[in-house]
Amino acid sequence: xxxxxxxxxxxxxxxxxxxxxxxxxxxxxxxxxxxxxxxxxxxxxxxxxxxxxxxxxxxxxxxxxxxxxxxxxxxxxxxxxxxxxxxxxxxxxxxxxxxxxxxxxxxxxxxxxx
Amino acid sequence: xxxxxxxxxxxxxxxxxxxxxxxxxxxxxxxxxxxxxxxxxxxxxxxxxxxxxxxxxxxxxxxxxxxxxxxxxxxxxxxxxxxxxxxxxxxxxxxxxxxxxxxxxxxxxxxxx
Numbered sequence: 001x002x003x004x005x006x007x008x009x010x011x012x013x014x015x016x017x018x019x020x021x022x023x024x025x026x027x028x029x030x031x032x033x034x035x036x037x038x039x040x041x042x043x044x045x046x047x048x049x050x051x052x053x054x055x056x057x058x059x060x061x062x063x064x065x066x067x068x069x070x071x072x073x074x075x076x077x078x079x080x081x082x083x084x085x086x087x088x089x090x091x092x093x094x095x096x097x098x099x100x101x102x103x104x105x106x107x108x109x110x111x112x113x114x
Numbered sequence: 115x116x117x118x119x120x121x122x123x124x125x126x127x128x129x130x131x132x133x134x135x136x137x138x139x140x141x142x143x144x145x146x147x148x149x150x151x152x153x154x155x156x157x158x159x160x161x162x163x164x165x166x167x168x169x170x171x172x173x174x175x176x177x178x179x180x181x182x183x184x185x186x187x188x189x190x191x192x193x194x195x196x197x198x199x200x201x202x203x204x205x206x207x208x209x210x211x212x213x214x215x216x217x218x219x220x221x222x223x224x225x226x227x
Binding site for chain 1: 118122145147149154155156157159162164202214215216218219
């Protein structure tokens with residue numbers, strides 16, 4: 001079945017540590033996105049990529065980094081510069097075919113600080 | 115600026131209709147979406163409406179769009195306990211650019227048996 005796989009489901013970070021969240025899709029989608037969700041808030045866009053080897057900052061990119069070396073994969077690194085990383089992280093993807101192509105989401109990774 | 119607002123909580127009895135409301139500010143939005151999030155899960159696309167439509171019906175779901183008032187609603191008929199979840203309204207970016215979705219804060223729907 002086609003879909004978006006995020007791993008791990010739960011992740012713990014120590015002070016000063018970088019951690020990487022995985023997002024893989026087999027939907028043949030060109031565009032991929034990372035969102036952060038905090039309790040009682042909507043989703044906020046961290047980074048997005050519309051094509052391999054290219055990505056753009058979203059609204060809250062500080063303290064995060066991404067890469068897009070393969071179409072299927074868009075890993076997110078939460079760096080030590082991100083002082084409040086505890087949140088639920090959601091990856092999404094969409095096609096860039098002509099016409100309306102909505103975003104579809106993975107099941108998320110919950111990141112907590114030890 | 116862009117902003118999407120929703121009420122935080124709605125409680126209904128099983129079998130009743132639920133109406134979840136949303137207001138948005140960007141009049142150039144081309145598409146408006148409803149997503150459902152169950153506990154600990156990602157977002158599931160429920161339905162969407164193009165901005166030149168007033169209404170869209172899909173089985174138990176009815177979406178109403180009032181462009182003049184920038185008001186969107188989602189009606190769930192015959193609400194079931196399995197409908198308990200957080201519902202997010204989202205608007206597309208200018209020109210329908212789906213790379214810039216603006217989400218509301220979500221409405222928690224609690225269905226009482």
